[in-house]
Amino acid sequence: MKAKGWRDLPPGSVVLEGGSAVKFKTGSWRAFRPIWIEENCIQCLFCWIYCPDMAVEVKDGKRTEFDYDYCKGCGICALECPGRKGQKAIVMAEEGK
């Protein structure tokens, strides 16, 4: 894509499209990857509310897969996950392994 020239810029450098950051994927920052273990999930949605990157997808009030396009791998979800009977529903694994 050709980089923008000065004539192509919106006046006052105003960003005209709300929420356009979704086009910027932050998933590549990840060193560790959260893995969702569905059978241990009680659907408390703590992972969803505490995720700083809105990277937990929820459909009809139930969490589904992680959105790895944006997950930065901080691990808050895994730490906060209460799991089921002491078994975590989210564990962290090193990327690339």
Add this chain to the structure above:
Amino acid sequence: MAKVVAVTGNEACANALRQVNPDVCGIYPITPQTDMMQRFASFIADGKVDTESILVESEHSSMSACIGAAAAGGRVVTATSSQGLALMWEMLHIASGDRLPIIMPVVNRALSAPLNIHGDHSDAMGARDTGWIQLWSENAQEAYDNTIQAFRVAEHMDIRLPAMVCLDGFIISHSIERMEYLEDQQVKDFVGPFRNFLPLLDLDKPKSYGPLILTDLYHECKRAQHEVMTKVADVVLEVAKDFEKLSGRKYGIFETYRLEDADIAIVILNSAAGTTKDVIDEFRDKGIRAGLLKPRLFRPFPYTEIADALRHTRAVCVMDRADSFGGYGPLFMEVSSALYQAEKRPLLMNKIYGLGGRDYLPSHAAQVLTELTTVAESGKVSTIKEYIGVRE
């Protein structure tokens, strides 16, 4: 139609603002601007305008609030002087960078230290690189007329830049002069309704004002901003033409006085131009072909046009009521830059006068014109920059 009145410069500007009826204004006191906006506050209190005022706790917040209000989508004004303008400095760049047509009368006053409340141009000259349009005014009439015209220029859809209208502290802001007011309706019609451009309050199209832009695009942003400035002079002239139809008063991007056939000339801003014109008449009576150029539009600076107007003279003195310590006066720097491009150009000198409200007397103008006569004859300038009216 026009109403002849005897008013101060501050009162004239306050009335211009009343006639324009802005949506929001920032108010903060500073001598000698204070009574302009306090008069405007009375208009608000008496229901003569629809304006909502923001009685801020500093000029920095005043300009910040004005930026927020202008980005929200509406007509915004404030006014200031001296330290107040200096405190706004950071925000001035943001107002212009965000392309917000805020109008601000600046009642020119010296800068501290030492503390001084009187008229000089150090404040506005310090803001010359902030991306604001600057219109300068010789007297109350011009301050009033410039204030009204500034809205049309700043809000022009090709421009959308903030503009300051400069008038001399005390000399103009507090002296009563004879001038003419337009009818309220005439001003209203002339300025027209505010036209929105990327308003923040357009909730259906959420916009973000003020992104972080680094090496990839910042340079381009500034280039685009420069481009807008190149269009300002034409708009100023177009607006002046309309204004002349309305008022009978003619404005350009600068004024010349007996300059067409002049051998020597003085370039000077604002109120001191009046005194200078009188002395020029005396010199003309003595057979000396003297003239004057008084810039009105200082930002953007009309380099080519000013060079064309001065190139035929033999010697020119640029008079600055502000200094750039270790440099020439700011007006001198512009005029000499303008003339450098001319093949045939006059000899140039720079006099610093009237700092902190020091009186500019006819004798000072006479002294300068006499020196210019010598310079023109000898072809030599002994000292480029000198203070005049200063005690040794």
Add this chain to the structure above:
Amino acid sequence: MATPLTLKELSKKEDRFTHGHRMCSGCGAPIVVKIAMMATEYPVVVSNATGCLEVSSCISEFTAWNVPWIHTAFENAAATLSGVETMYRSLKKQGRFDKDKEVKFIAFGGDGGTYDIGFQSLSGAMERGHDMIYICYDNGAYMNTGIQRSSATPLGADTTTCPAGSVIPGKLRARKNLTKIMAAHDIPYVAQASPSHWLDLAKKIQKAHEIKGPKFINVIAPCNRGWRSKTNDAIQLSRLAVNTCYWPLYEIENGVTRITVTPKEKISVAEFMKPQGRFKHLFSPENEGLLQRVQDEVDREWAKLQKEAKTD
């Protein structure tokens, strides 16, 4: 009608602060922001002080804000927003804005932009009575520029401008109590909150929106870079901040103080500090006295707050 504050219901709402922002991995601030935006039912305009949140959420043509948003400078998020809010009132009064549409206004600033450089602008906007919520995300230092001391930096903390050296053990002054200072402005609503207690935070935002006039909410926002902690502990640390009473959760509504969350068991502030590298030096024997001073300060403030608070 307001969305019930359950995670199930909240999760059905569209994000007004989106992913794709570039805050550090594990940062507490975006959690604060997302909860605040979720709890806001109304159309809203956001103002943002220069700082981590601002530089990471709106870069070139990428904005994480799906609502109107404005950033102008560091020290003036409140003043800037007061301008937006005033224009809204002016246009509404003149019939140039939909009279049935109610818009809310939120300013976000970090502790540097709120406690320090933006303090005057905040104080002025609150005193003028603008209808807005100012939310400070307090991570206890200038984190965007690389962990410099602010007046929100806690006693004893190591920062790059008050480093724990061989002679001086970090910051020697206690934090400024900004929440109380804002309460002293006699504004209708002031609160302190934590992202760990998301419901408490969301309720405070909802409540604040229903109160006309200026509101101030101070929210702790762990910064793993500056606190020298792990990327996964923002919620854990903010919970510890509450349970140690280092960061009590309370609100002051029309002058009446109410503690909204009382820890079941008040634990030692050392529990909050231990996982943070910025306090590491306080756990060596020569700094025992300073560590005790931190505990004493927390105890004193907590006792004071309990005394002020209305018991339900």
